[in-house]
Amino acid sequence: MFQEPGVLKALLVQCANAAIKSKNPYFRYKYDRIKKRRGHKRAIIAIARMVLTCIYHMFQKQEVFNPADTDYSAIPEEMYRKFQEQYDRNAIKRLEKRGYMITPPAMA
Numbered sequence: 001m002f003q004e005p006g007v008l009k010a011l012l013v014q015c016a017n018a019a020i021k022s023k024n025p026y027f028r029y030k031y032d033r034i035k036k037r038r039g040h041k042r043a044i045i046a047i048a049r050m051v052l053t054c055i056y057h058m059f060q061k062q063e064v065f066n067p068a069d070t071d072y073s074a075i076p077e078e079m080y081r082k083f084q085e086q087y088d089r090n091a092i093k094r095l096e097k098r099g100y101m102i103t104p105p106a107m108a
Helices: 007-020 025-038 040-061 077-097
Strands: none
Touching: 007 025, 007 040, 025 040, 025 077
């Protein structure tokens, strides 16, 4: 499939970079933990390996990847809350770019 060595590794590294920036905080949390100990480059390679493992199991089980199946108990609550707040802020920015006026709900 890939004639040149290193093409698959480069592709997986790109996937890993995208995975740590996605809405699903699972890979980002794993990346942050590995990065503290090993550094950015090794953490990205570790995430690329995790992505490859996910792809292998998707083919083996004939199922699509479902982020809801990941182990959220491994993610601390404050980090999960941080990702949710970041997602909300980005959604508000996108709506404001399109011309919508967003106001916070009135406190009762």
